[in-house]
Amino acid sequence: MSSQEQTPRADHYGRGMNLYRQGRYEQALDELTKVRGQDNLIGRLARFYEALSHRELGLSCMRQGRFEQAATHLRLAAAKGGRHANLSSYLAAAYAGAGKYDDCACELERACDCDDDGAATSRLAQAQWRSGRREQAYLTLLAALRKHAHSVALHMQMGLFLSAEERFAEARGHFQQAAHRDCTSARAHFYLGLCCSALHEPLDAVRAFQRAFDLRGHDTHLALHLSLAARAAQQSGHSVRLQLRETPQPPATSHVRQLARYIAGESDFVEAFLALPPSDADADLFGLLAGLLEMALQEHPTYADLHGRLSQVYARLGRLDDARYAAQAALNFNPRYVQVLVHLARMEADAGDPERAVEHARRAIACGGDWADVHCLAGEMLAPRDPAQARRHLERALEINHNYTQAARALSRLAA
Known part of the structure; x- marks a missing residue:
């Protein structure tokens, strides 16, 4: 494409x-x-x-x-x-779906679940359950609950086992215990809401899901269950009024803005992309890069370097008028910005405007860009209409770099 x-x-x-x-x-x-x-x-x-x-x-x-x-x-x-209204969580889930970092994700999940007393026993019971030893799993949990009656993890696990066998009334009691012991556990309130829904008690389900969503407002699945429970309660003749917080605006230091700030301080980042050969991905890659540079310029509007890099990116996208405007902005802040003048010379040469290319090349040389490639460019652009000036530039290019093959070939063509 x-x-x-x-x-x-x-x-x-x-x-x-x-x-x-x-x-x-x-x-x-x-x-x-x-x-x-x-x-x-x-x-x-x-x-x-x-x-x-x-x-x-x-x-x-x-x-x-x-x-x-x-x-x-x-x-x-x-x-x-997925569940999360969070870009980093979304991308992590995408990577996991691609088969990357699966083991790391599993270890992270386990680490998050092991803080409460009885958590290790809960995992043992899970292993027993999955291996088909359900009675042993129940016995393991019951014995642990006698020792750790206040363990949220154990009550949660018992509730899950009972729910799997559709013993929802019993499971509800354990989820209520878990939610009471840890009122900040969105997970406990969520499973309590599921049990209430299964028991056809929609108002209680709404209360549980509402509390869970209050605690974890980024969770789209919780919002879905809350809406379904509210609808069921409404259809049963109950009046339902939900208290939903407004979605907060993303922080100023979002991931994209952090990347824009990184670009503002690391010129090599953009240069590395500009050094890539042209490909079908240019529109996506450099379109995104242009957006990041524009964002960086919102915070640093007087940075000539950022304007100059943005001009190069626009040129790569074929947006030549935008590239000229950005380059001029860079020169407004730094009139002797040699790299921008050279960039303009090459861009105009590629666009088929030799007069403007020579004008920019000469300005670059006058500002200190007495470089072989700049003289060579000026010489090649001048060759058809001013051979004498072209010769001087090409000879100067070879004085600076005796092994500059491109300048030598251009000079040979001029003499032919």
Whole structure:
């Protein structure tokens, strides 16, 4: 696929992101769905923000008491983005799905579950259950509960075992114990809500899911269960009013902004990308890089280096007018910025404008860029219309670098 074909897709992504930031989630979905099928960075980010848009629409519907529509949006959010409305969690889940870091993820999950008394026993009971020794698993938990009656982990595990056998009334008691012992456990409140739903007690389910969602407002699955329970309670004739907090704005130091700040201080980062050979991925890669540089310039508008790098990235994207504007901005802050003048000379040469190319090359030389490649470029551009000036530049290029083959060949063509 060519860069020209990919550029409109990057534009859809950019428009979608702007609409998302403005809170116009339905319009954002219209744009993001047009690029979600791409198996690249833009496609993955589009799918993530598509899920977030559905999540925000679902929460909005819940606030309005439109639980049927809320459930529809939240199902889509959960299916597309997983549980978490968090970019790092989403990307971690994507990597795990690709078979990367599975062992690390398992170890992390185990580490998070082992803080309460009885946690090791709980894992032993799980192993027994999975091996088919269910009675032994129950006995292990009952013996441990006699020693650690206040263990949240043990009550949770017993509740899960009982739920698996559809003994929901008994399981509810253990989940209530877990939620009482640790009122900040969203997991305990969540499973309590599931048991209440299974027992056809929708109001109690709403209370449990509401508490869980209060504790873990980023969890899209919790929002979905809360909406379903609220709908069931409403259909049973109960009046339901949910208390939902507004979704907080992303912090200023988001991952993308951190990357933009990194770029602002590391010139080698952009240079490494610019050194890559042209490919079909240019539109995606350099479109994203341009966005990061634009973000960095919002915080550092007077940095000539950032304007200069942005000009190079625009040129790589074929956005020559934008490239000229950014280069001029760099020169406004540093009129003797040799690298930008050389960049402009090469860009105009590639664009088929030898006069402007020579003008920029001569300015670069006058500002200290007395370099072989700059003289060679000026000589090649001047050769068709001013052979004498061209010869002087090419000879100067060979004085600086006797082994400069390109200048030697150009001089030979000039003498022919």
